[in-house]
Amino acid sequence: MQKIYRSLLATLVIFSVSTGVQAKEMTVMISGGFKAALEKLAPEFEAKSGDKIILVSGPSMGNTPQAIPARLARGENADVVIMVGDALKKLEKDNWIQPGSRVELADSPIGMVVKQGDPKPNIKNDAELRNTLLQAKSIAYSDSASGRYVSSQLFQKLGIEDQVKEKTHKVERIPVASEVAKGKYALGFQQVSELLPVPGITFIGELPDNVQYITRFAGAVTAKAEHRQEGKALLDFLSSSQAQKTIRATGMRTVKAEQPARQSDTVQ
Numbered sequence: 001m002q003k004i005y006r007s008l009l010a011t012l013v014i015f016s017v018s019t020g021v022q023a024k025e026m027t028v029m030i031s032g033g034f035k036a037a038l039e040k041l042a043p044e045f046e047a048k049s050g051d052k053i054i055l056v057s058g059p060s061m062g063n064t065p066q067a068i069p070a071r072l073a074r075g076e077n078a079d080v081v082i083m084v085g086d087a088l089k090k091l092e093k094d095n096w097i098q099p100g101s102r103v104e105l106a107d108s109p110i111g112m113v114v115k116q117g118d119p120k121p122n123i124k125n126d127a128e129l130r131n132t133l134l135q136a137k138s139i140a141y142s143d144s145a146s147g148r149y150v151s152s153q154l155f156q157k158l159g160i161e162d163q164v165k166e167k168t169h170k171v172e173r174i175p176v177a178s179e180v181a182k183g184k185y186a187l188g189f190q191q192v193s194e195l196l197p198v199p200g201i202t203f204i205g206e207l208p209d210n211v212q213y214i215t216r217f218a219g220a221v222t223a224k225a226e227h228r229q230e231g232k233a234l235l236d237f238l239s240s241s242q243a244q245k246t247i248r249a250t251g252m253r254t255v256k257a258e259q260p261a262r263q264s265d266t267v268q
Contacts, residue, residue: 024051024227026234029068029078031060031087031144032175032194033108034217036250038082038238045237051230060084062143064173072096072222079225080234084145085216092220098228101221103235106252108215110146111192113177113201118186125208130158132187139164140185142194143172149213150189157211177201191215192251217252 030038035057042053058066060083068083069091082105091097112123121132133139141147147170155161171179180188181200195203206212219238221231237243244254
């Protein structure tokens with residue numbers, strides 16, 4: 001009986017190898033906003049598909065070498081990119097993306113944090129937010145979509161651009177909340193999904209609705225992808241209804257079908 005069992009096992013192994021049934025290692029370049037969701041969803045996808053996801057992190061935009069456009073430009077391999085919508089649009093224009101492969105994944109609001117243990121300021125309306133910013137010793141924001149909005153539009157909308165310009169700081173590449181947790185800055189702004197995973201901070205809340213800015217996150221298969229079908233399957237899974245509970249739990253919002261374009265596509 002043992003000989004028969006070993007023979008059958010050997011046959012199955014040979015069959016699997018000969019038919020090419022083996023796990024694929026799929027490289028996903030991803031910016032911080034959607035990373036927490038993918039890290040939670042990856043085990044489910046891997047269990048169902050048998051494939052392995054390799055994450056390569058980097059900003060959607062900016063001047064650092066770690067930025068996704070910079071990685072692609074210097075020849076780093078990726079099967080899928082997941083990033084801010086307007087940055088992905090530029091990659092599409094520059095032919096880094098397989099035509100027609102873009103999938104809308106989630107919408108992400110901007111929030112604010114302070115260091116854990118510090119007083120909790122109020123930002124429920126414009127007046128409270130304005131007062132909090134004027135009283136803050138320092139203000140930090142990211143070098144990606146949320147930071148561009150905060151620095152170029154939010155302060156201006158609140159009428160405090162000149163008053164706060166000397167105490168605002170752009171944080172490149174790393175999570176803004178990590179610098180706030182160290183006590184380097186008093187307040188930090190970034191997409192909520194990038195703030196929540198960081199220890200040592202207190203999440204104060206989202207920006208008031210009338211000065212809120214929603215960033216669209218989307219994914220696509222790269223033009224030079226080695227595993228195109230697997231990449232498409234991943235994006236289909238991430239945009240499915242079964243993934244939405246996890247996506248919302250990380251601080252993002254489900255994409256509404258009637259809103260194909262978001263404000264992030266207008267940021268320059």
